[in-house]
Amino acid sequence: xxxxxxxxxxxxxxxxxxxxxxxxxxxxxxxxxxxxxxxxxxxxxxxxxxxxxxxxxxxxxxxxxxxxxxxxxxxxxxxxxxxxxxxxxxxxxxxxxxxxxxxxxxxxxxxxxxxxxxxxxxxxxxxxxxxxxxxxxxxxxxxxxxxxxxxxxxxxxxxxxxxxxxxxxxxxxxxxxxxxxxxxxxxxxxxxxxxxxxxxxxxxxxxxxxxxxxxxxxxxxxxxxxxxxxxxxxxxxxxxxxxxxxxxxxxxxxxxxxxxxxxxxxxxxxxxxxxxxxxxxxxxxxxxxxxxxxxxxxxxxxxxxxxxxxxxxxxxxxxxxxxxxxxxxxxxxxxxxxxxxxxxxxxxxxxxx
Amino acid sequence: xxxxxxxxxxxxxxxxxxxxxxxxxxxxxxxxxxxxxxxxxxxxxxxxxxxxxxxxxxxxxxxxxxxxxxxxxxxxxxxxxxxxxxxxxxxxxxxxxxxxxxxxxxxxxxxxxxxxxxxxxxxxxxxxxxxxxxxxxxxxxxxxxxxxxxxxxxxxxxxxxxxxxxxxxxxxxxxxxxxxxxxxxxxxxxxxxxxxxxxxxxxxxxxxxxxxxxxxxxxxxxxxxxxxxxxxxxxxxxxxxxxxxxxxxxxxxxxxxxxxxxxxxxxxxxxxxxxxxxxxxxxxxxxxxxxxxxxxxxxxxxxxxxxxxxxxxxxxxxxxxxxxxxxxxxxxxxxxxxxxxxxxxxxxxxxxx
DNA sequence: TTGTATGCGTTATCAG
DNA sequence: CTGATAACGCATACAA
Numbered sequence: 219x220x221x222x223x224x225x226x227x228x229x230x231x232x233x234x235x236x237x238x239x240x241x242x243x244x245x246x247x248x249x250x251x252x253x254x255x256x257x258x259x260x261x262x263x264x265x266x267x268x269x270x271x272x273x274x275x276x277x278x279x280x281x282x283x284x285x286x287x288x289x290x291x292x293x294x295x296x297x298x299x300x301x302x303x304x305x306x307x308x309x310x311x312x313x314x315x316x317x318x319x320x321x322x323x324x325x326x327x328x329x330x331x332x333x334x335x336x337x338x339x340x341x342x343x344x345x346x347x348x349x350x351x352x353x354x355x356x357x358x359x360x361x362x363x364x365x366x367x368x369x370x371x372x373x374x375x376x377x378x379x380x381x382x383x384x385x386x387x388x389x390x391x392x393x394x395x396x397x398x399x400x401x402x403x404x405x406x407x408x409x410x411x412x413x414x415x416x417x418x419x420x421x422x423x424x425x426x427x428x429x430x431x432x433x434x435x436x437x438x439x440x441x442x443x444x445x446x447x448x449x450x451x452x453x454x455x456x457x458x459x460x461x462x463x464x465x466x467x468x469x470x471x472x473x474x475x476x477x478x479x480x481x482x483x484x485x486x487x488x489x490x491x492x493x494x495x496x497x498x499x500x501x502x503x504x505x506x507x508x509x510x511x512x513x514x515x516x517x518x519x520x521x522x523x524x525x526x527x528x529x530x531x532x533x534x535x536x537x538x539x540x541x542x543x544x545x546x547x548x549x550x551x552x553x554x555x556x557x558x559x560x561x562x563x564x565x566x567x568x569x570x571x
Numbered sequence: 572x573x574x575x576x577x578x579x580x581x582x583x584x585x586x587x588x589x590x591x592x593x594x595x596x597x598x599x600x601x602x603x604x605x606x607x608x609x610x611x612x613x614x615x616x617x618x619x620x621x622x623x624x625x626x627x628x629x630x631x632x633x634x635x636x637x638x639x640x641x642x643x644x645x646x647x648x649x650x651x652x653x654x655x656x657x658x659x660x661x662x663x664x665x666x667x668x669x670x671x672x673x674x675x676x677x678x679x680x681x682x683x684x685x686x687x688x689x690x691x692x693x694x695x696x697x698x699x700x701x702x703x704x705x706x707x708x709x710x711x712x713x714x715x716x717x718x719x720x721x722x723x724x725x726x727x728x729x730x731x732x733x734x735x736x737x738x739x740x741x742x743x744x745x746x747x748x749x750x751x752x753x754x755x756x757x758x759x760x761x762x763x764x765x766x767x768x769x770x771x772x773x774x775x776x777x778x779x780x781x782x783x784x785x786x787x788x789x790x791x792x793x794x795x796x797x798x799x800x801x802x803x804x805x806x807x808x809x810x811x812x813x814x815x816x817x818x819x820x821x822x823x824x825x826x827x828x829x830x831x832x833x834x835x836x837x838x839x840x841x842x843x844x845x846x847x848x849x850x851x852x853x854x855x856x857x858x859x860x861x862x863x864x865x866x867x868x869x870x871x872x873x874x875x876x877x878x879x880x881x882x883x884x885x886x887x888x889x890x891x892x893x894x895x896x897x898x899x900x901x902x903x904x905x906x907x908x909x910x911x912x913x914x915x916x917x918x919x920x921x922x923x924x
Numbered sequence: 925t926t927g928t929a930t931g932c933g934t935t936a937t938c939a940g
Numbered sequence: 941c942t943g944a945t946a947a948c949g950c951a952t953a954c955a956a
Contacts (some may be wrong), residue, residue: 222949233927238951246925269622269663270949273932310622385916392912399752432912552916555908559745559785563738563905575933586943591935599941623933626948 221262229258241266268541278312279539281532282334284344285369287319292504293479293524297369300528301343308536315532324348331355335362341539342366343531346373365538367531371421374548379538381548382531384522386421390428390477392553393499396518397473398436400497405472407433408444408465412480425477425501444468448483458487474498482506485515503556503564511561521554521564574615582611594619621894631665632892634885635687637697638722640672645857646832646877650722653881654696661889668885677701684708688715694892695719696884699726718891720884724774727901732891734901735884737875739774743781743830745906746852749871750826751789753850758825760786761797761818765833778830778854797821801836811840827851835859838868856909856917864914874907874917 223241227234232251239247240255247255258264288295298317305315316337320330328351334342335358342359346352346368356376359366368378372386397407409426430443446464448457461484465471474496476484481500488496489510499518500507510516530549537543556564576594580587585604592600593608600608641648651670658668669690673683681704687695688711695712699705699721709729712719721731725739750760762779783796799817801810814837818824827849829837834853841849842863852871853860863869883902890896909917 220949223951224949234950235927235952236925239926242951248925251926267626267663267949269625270932271951272622273620273626273934273948274950274952275932276952310620388912388916392910395910395912396752399749550916552907553913554905555910555913557745557748557908559741559748560906560908563741563903573933576935577933587934588936588943588945589941592942595935597936601941604942620933623948624935626932626950627934627936628948629936 220267221264222267223264226255226258226262226264229262230254272311272540275312278314279340279536280337281313281315281341281343281535281539282337282339283315283317283528283532284330284334284342285317285319285528286345286347287321290321292506293502296503296524297528300525300530301532303525304529304532304536308532311536311540313536313540320347324351327351328354331358335359339364341535343369343528343535345369346371346376349373352376365535367535369527369531372548379547380531380534380545381550382527382534383551384421384553385550386424387428387431389501389520389522389553390425390430391432392428392555393425393475393477393501393518393520394429394432396555397475397497397499398432400517401438401472404470406442406444406468406470407438408446408468408471408474410461410474410476410484411445411447412476412478412483413447413449422477429475429477444471461487462491471496476500478502479504479507481516481519482510485510489513489515508561511556511558514558517557519556519561521556523551523554527551573620574617575620576617579608579611579615579617582615583607625664625893628665631667632693632889633690634666634668634694634696634888634892635690635692636668636670636881636885637683637687637695638670638672638881639698639700640674643674645859646855649856649877650881653878653883654885656878657882657885657889661885664889664893666889666893673700677704680704681707684711688712692717694888696722696881696888698722699724699729702726705729718888720888722880722884725901732900733884733887733898734903735880735887736904737774737906738903739777740781740784742854742873742875742906743778743783744785745781745908746778746828746830746854746871746873747782747785749908750828750850750852751785753870754791754825757823759795759797759821759823760791760826760828761799761821761824762828762830763814763837764798764800765829765831765836766800766802775830782828782830797824814840815844824849829853831855832857832860834869834872835863838863842866842868861914864909864911867911870910872909872914874909876904876907880904 223234223237227237230237232255236247236251237255239245240252283301285297286294288298301315301317308315318330318333320326327348331351342364344366352373353376356366365379368381370383372381372383374381433443446461474484476498479500479502481498482504485498488498497517498515500516501520502524503519503521507516507519511519534545534549538545576587576590580590583590585608589600589604590608593605636654638650639647641651654668654670661668671683671686673679680701684704695717697719705726706729709719718732721734723736725734725736727734786796799814827837829851832853832855834851835857838851841851850870851868853869854873855877856872856874860869860872864872887898891898
């Protein structure tokens with residue numbers, strides 16, 4: 219029935235110890251023994267019982283997760299929650315999963331990388347938020363033979379084991395396709411850039427490109443697209459008036475596209491001034507955004523199962539490490555469309571298992 | 572650190588055997604021993620190591636899944652795939668998971684129920700497709716103390732351990748909210764009933780109610796909603812002409828709502844006749860539907876993570892049975908909105924873990 | 925270089 | 941009623 223180590227040991231006419239040495243290539247095996255065992259392995263089709271393995275293991279695996287501090291950037295609280303879920307679920311196994319947070323400066327990221335390396339991890343999940351330091355980090359990991367998975371930001375050049383996140387360009391197109399439904403002949407579109415601190419988000423750019431490309435393909439070009447910039451940290455809350463001024467002077471704005479998670483900043487202004495004829499579309503399920511979707515001031519949110527993002531990355535790495543599963547590159551998460559009607563169902567069973 | 576059976580045995584001054592008897596209430600324990608053990612259990616906070624348990628278990632759990640034959644009704648192939656995924660994932664545990672299919676007659680369903688009971692399952696997942704036979708089945712299960720989970724069709728009166736599926740009424744509302752975006756002043760809506768065999772789908776009715784209620788709330792009532800009925804089995808393919816006739820006589824139809832998984836039947840007629848100005852919205856990710864979404868003849872699909880539906884139900888029951896987890900009632904799955912732009916990402920990581 | 929023995933935390937059997 | 945003990949499949953320390 220089930221092929222055990224002892225079965226292949228018998229078949230190969232060696233002891234279980236020898237088989238084990240080959241399985242874990244600990245060396246100290248004769249060529250002859252090795253051949254016999256490998257033959258038996260193939261013929262009988264051995265697959266380890268990972269549960270028994272876990273029971274017997276002395277030392278534990280260590281997975282380190284490196285991501286922005288959720289107290290600074292709200293978006294990250296959900297991926298962190300997903301990681302926590304994975305921690306709970308994997309608690310029966312001999313794995314330790316640590317979280318290391320960094321803040322919005324590149325130096326903080328670099329420090330976190332050092333900290334992570336010092337922990338001597340068997341595997342790493344990280345968000346390659348800053349380009350240069352990420353390259354350095356990836357190189358260190360590779361040198362030490364530590365597999366790693368990228369979260370949220372796509373950086374294929376660094377050759378991660380896998381990427382878990384959303385395809386940002388397409389997400390922008392999805393947003394555009396929804397706006398398209400509501401757009402009439404002379405309506406204009408406003409893209410609002412509400413930036414926070416971190417500036418190296420390449421996916422922000424992609425979300426905008428996807429959006430404008432969609433309309434470009436339909437012959438709707440720059441003449442009907444306005445742009446409004448806010449740097450939150452500098453302008454504090456003082457952008458409200460300038461935004462309203464911009465809005466009235468631009469005229470005919472039917473749609474406002476906010477390519478990051480800060481749609482709530484725009485929508486709350488509209489709410490305050492009771493402006494209801496503009497369709498706001500944004501990203502991510504921050505509490506603030508959810509609330510305004512329910513109230514009707516944000517019409518659509520594009521979501522990326524941010525909780526599962528963290529969860530999946532950890533589970534994936536665990537499987538690779540513990541079960542020695544091969545994993546494919548690049549797990550693009552679904553591009554979810556949320557509105558007032560379906561939003562309450564978004565955290566269904568997936569997130570509670 | 573970790574509390575084991577032997578730890579509580581020592582604390583309670585009994586043997587591990589006695590503790591085991593209490594843990595599994597196999598009886599044959601004195602009151603005194605029981606009290607001492609229960610006290611120790613509480614104080615030390617024992618939680619079983621399910622991996623060690625699995626290793627030691629002699630007999631295996633048996634979960635039986637009862638659902639419509641996917642070869643008859645295409646929708647079911649994805650839940651079945653999800654069940655298969657759960658089977659693979661759980662293969663390391665001592666669980667057997669069997670599938671029993673039934674066809675579109677109530678008698679077939681009843682037979683399947685008999686078959687399922689004869690398998691002496693420890694737990695059952697089933698689709699309560701027919702009302703009366705489902706009541707009988709649920710009663711038998713309850714009498715034999717076999718926990719069960721309902722799939723896809725909501726029948727709370729039968730007191731399943733849980734329900735896994737979509738809230739159909741809200742799904743109808745979601746569909747309506749999308750149509751709403753595209754609906755102009757004098758446009759009309761057509762609801763197309765393309766029925767197959769099985770007639771006891773209460774959720775079909777709910778999907779329609781949700782849809783019409785949404786528009787009712789906005790003051791769009793029956794005067795702007797047309798209805799078209801096809802009984803596929805009777806009319807074979809001959810409804811094409813009658814449908815086209817209906818369409819042109821009704822006039823001004825901007826939206827066609829197909830509240831089941833057969834939107835492709837309508838959309839393929841539109842495709843054949845090159846009709847592009849009508850927005851078709853339907854349900855479920857059948858291959859045929861996906862294709863027509865990509866080609867633009869179906870504008871939206873409402874999906875319910877049908878693969879996860881099967882997967883989650885099995886995992887949930889396994890957790891309840893094996894880990895003795897308490898589970899909450901009613902896991903409503905997300906109401907997913909798919910269109911040409913996001914559909915290729917729909918089968919992301921969730922389905923490949 | 926190889927084989928043997930012990931333990932991981934449970935379950936379940938078998939004497940008492 | 942109770943306690944002791946042999947599996948379960950694997951990892952690992954140790955002996956040869």
